[in-house]
Amino acid sequence: MHLVLVGLSHHTAPLEVRERIGISRSMVPAALDRLANDGCDDAVLLSTCNRTEVYAVAADPVAMGERIVSCLADYRGVSRDDIDAALYVRTDADAARHLFRVSAGLDSLVVGEPEILGQVKDAYKVASEERGTGSVINRLFHGAFAIGKRVRTDTGLAEGAVSLSYAALTLSRKIFGDLKPRHMVVFGAGEMSRLCALHFHQQVASTTIATRRHDRGEALAAEVHGRVIAWDARLEALADADVLVSATGSPDLVLTDADLARVLAARRGRPMFVVDLAVPRDVDPAIAEREEIFLYNIDDLRGIVQENLARRQDAVAKAERLVNDEVSAWYAWLRSRAAIPTLVALRTRFERVRQAEIERLAPRLSGLGPDARARVDEITRLMIEKLLLTPTEQLKAIDDHDTMDACSSALRRLFALDDEAAAAEADRTEAAREKAR
Secondary structure (H helix, E strand, C coil): CEEEEEEEECCCCCHHHHHHHCCCHHHHHHHHHHHHHCCCCCEEEEECCCEEEEEEEECCHHHHHHHHHHHHHHHHCCCHHHHHHHCEEEEHHHHHHHHHHHHHCCCCCCCCCCHHHHHHHHHHHHHHHHCCCCHHHHHHHHHHHHHHHHHHHHHCCCCCCCCHHHHHHHHHHHHHCCCCCCEEEEECCCHHHHHHHHHHCCCCCEEEEEECCHHHHHHHHHHCCCEEEEHHHHHHHHHHCCEEEECCCCCCCCECHHHHHHHHHCCCCCCEEEEECCCCCCECHHHHHCCCEEEEEHHHHHHHHHHHHHHHHHHHHHHHHHHHHHHHHHHHHHHHHHHHHHHHHHHHHHHHHHHHHHHHCHHHHCCCCHHHHHHHHHHHHHHHHHHHHHHHHHHHHCCCHHHHHHHHHHHHHHCCHHHHHHHHHHHHHHHHHHHHC
């Protein structure tokens, strides 16, 4: 059996394509049923805003890949022509390496982001609970969980802010510690303001949006469970603010030093963390001279982000080595499974010969006591184990499918293992008949 991966991601598909093929969590059970009806009954479906991927097990990976692509396209009502260029199909070790890199955060839009490991775990949980998963998928995903955790523990890949908005959040924690009692004000409701508000809103007590675009302000306030105020009321809102993020498109300063002087009179020396993400700047640089103000602009934050990105490159190299080690271990296990039917048949063949010889020699052994007969049985069984140990280890260690197939075929022919399998099946059938009688 082979592992098959079919998918697309932010690396291969634009957002509009990912949206069309994406499958929400509530839709996953139905999608798994659809895949099962098309012959893919041992699969995990991972679908996030950045990727949609199916991991499955099949004897014919090419045919299975085609079935998965057709199933996804039909289920989501999209044309194959619209998604073919964005799709990737990988098998065996390449498919495992991809999943392990995804779980470790190495394939993410922001390298090292921690959310993806939880999404991988959730995808596996849904698949195992809804339809059940086989040994190959189980071993694969538990390996993915292990490498995801190990990379984060051993490399520090997820440490350090690598986006401007997250860098702002990190700095505010250094200044205030716990943000739960803190209040945040955001000037503007554009994309940068939105990203900062989203990063902060679960950390702070409240969020207030001040914007000239009231409709956009209301939409953002709804996302962060905050409130929107008129633009002209922005200075009054700063009287209770601990954090100010400003990212408007104004050509002029929206907070001057004179404005802040009036605000500070009502604050009684309380510190304020001010982040100016606008170009041109929203906030008068002169306010940085005030003792109770901590001002950072977009260049300050970019410097922090670049430093953290450089630090992460060392972590990435170490993480890739850990992933490769895990892939090697998993693939060695998968290869060894290909030898199992032959090895089971070989052991069955030797055991049948052993039992037959003991039966043939039964008259000569009849004079032995129970302990002696048990000793004979044990000695002959151990001889079989020792004789088969080396061929078992050698066959499992073969790392090429063609070579393993050739060796397995040779063993099956030399020891008539296919005849043995037929004989064993006949024995089971006869035993069943006897039991029925």
